[in-house]
Amino acid sequence: MAERIDGKVIAAEVLDKVKAETEKLVAETGVQPGIAVVIVGEDPASQFYVRSKGKRADECGFKSVTHRLPAETSEDALLKLIGELNDDASIHGILVQLPVPDHIDDGKVIQAISPDKDVDGFSFVNVGKLTTGQLGSAFVPCTPAGSMVMIRKALGTSDLSGLNAVVVGRSNIVGKPMANLLIAANATVTVAHSRTKDLPSVCRAADILVAAVGRPEMIKGEWVKPGACVIDVGINRVDDPSSEKGYRVAGDVDFDEAEKVAGSITPVPGGVGLMTVAMLMASTLISACRVAGKEPPSF
Numbered sequence: 001m002a003e004r005i006d007g008k009v010i011a012a013e014v015l016d017k018v019k020a021e022t023e024k025l026v027a028e029t030g031v032q033p034g035i036a037v038v039i040v041g042e043d044p045a046s047q048f049y050v051r052s053k054g055k056r057a058d059e060c061g062f063k064s065v066t067h068r069l070p071a072e073t074s075e076d077a078l079l080k081l082i083g084e085l086n087d088d089a090s091i092h093g094i095l096v097q098l099p100v101p102d103h104i105d106d107g108k109v110i111q112a113i114s115p116d117k118d119v120d121g122f123s124f125v126n127v128g129k130l131t132t133g134q135l136g137s138a139f140v141p142c143t144p145a146g147s148m149v150m151i152r153k154a155l156g157t158s159d160l161s162g163l164n165a166v167v168v169g170r171s172n173i174v175g176k177p178m179a180n181l182l183i184a185a186n187a188t189v190t191v192a193h194s195r196t197k198d199l200p201s202v203c204r205a206a207d208i209l210v211a212a213v214g215r216p217e218m219i220k221g222e223w224v225k226p227g228a229c230v231i232d233v234g235i236n237r238v239d240d241p242s243s244e245k246g247y248r249v250a251g252d253v254d255f256d257e258a259e260k261v262a263g264s265i266t267p268v269p270g271g272v273g274l275m276t277v278a279m280l281m282a283s284t285l286i287s288a289c290r291v292a293g294k295e296p297p298s299f
């Protein structure tokens with residue numbers, strides 16, 4: 001049976017460090033990390049994520065503001081708010097929860113956020129820094145960053161030399177930055193996706209398998225190399241009449257099958273999802289340290 005990589009435990013370690021380092025930063029410099037989260041519309045999953053970001057920020061001792069805008073908010077109004085947050089010295093991290101409603105160009109919104117406050121790491125500047133290996137001054141997207149923390153914990157090393165990593169999914173939010181982080185850690189990386197030929201055998205070559213496709217339980221036990229480290233980024237709702245809510249949350253990996261084959265595996269829920277929020281707090285602290293002229297801690 002695979003070892004479970006526990007998102008609760010690892011995220012709590014990250015958050016404890018953020019709290020301690022925040023206290024130190026405030027005591028030494030008077031700079032309190034500040035985060036602004038913006039949500040447009042009523043999507044229930046997005047509302048849930050935004051609430052948990054606000055809660056974690058409060059627990060970390062941050063200044064935390066949440067801007068809840070109605071679904072009919074114009075693109076201009078959203079861009080104006082981002083401009084004000086860019087100019088607000090008490091805010092070190094800005095996150096606009098995606099997706100935004102269809103009448104708003106998400107590309108324009110992402111690029112309007114100052115790269116120095118882009119704690120999501122989605123701006124061209126931060127994508128470029130990650131891709132060219134300049135991690136020291138970049139912001140790295142939170143879900144891949146959290147996945148890397150879990151991989152390092154599970155394998156007991158930050159050097160992935162000689163290991164084959166397969167990332168299933170090529171999104172800008174997870175797949176592509178995940179591949180770049182794995183490359184930076186010396187892994188040999190394959191990015192697979194819906195057009196890949198013979199996906200099962202590509203996956204079977206992976207010492208590290210990262211699933212980020214958004215299809216519930218698509219990756220079967222037979223696709224997993226014995227002993228592999230499996231990171232399941234999927235958060236999918238599937239109908240389940242036997243549960244109280246009428247649905248359950250499933251990952252992209254068939255957990256029951258895969259845990260019999262893998263060496264280590266993240267559960268869903270209780271895995272990568274918890275790390276995403278923790279790494280957002282870490283990035284906001286890092287941003288505040290940069291502004292205060294202090295060497296940021298590493299996570």
Ligand code: GUN
Nearest residue numbers: 095096097098099120173
């Ligand atoms: N929606 C789903 N994941 C993310 C994320 O990492 N950042 C933002 N801003 N929106 C998201």
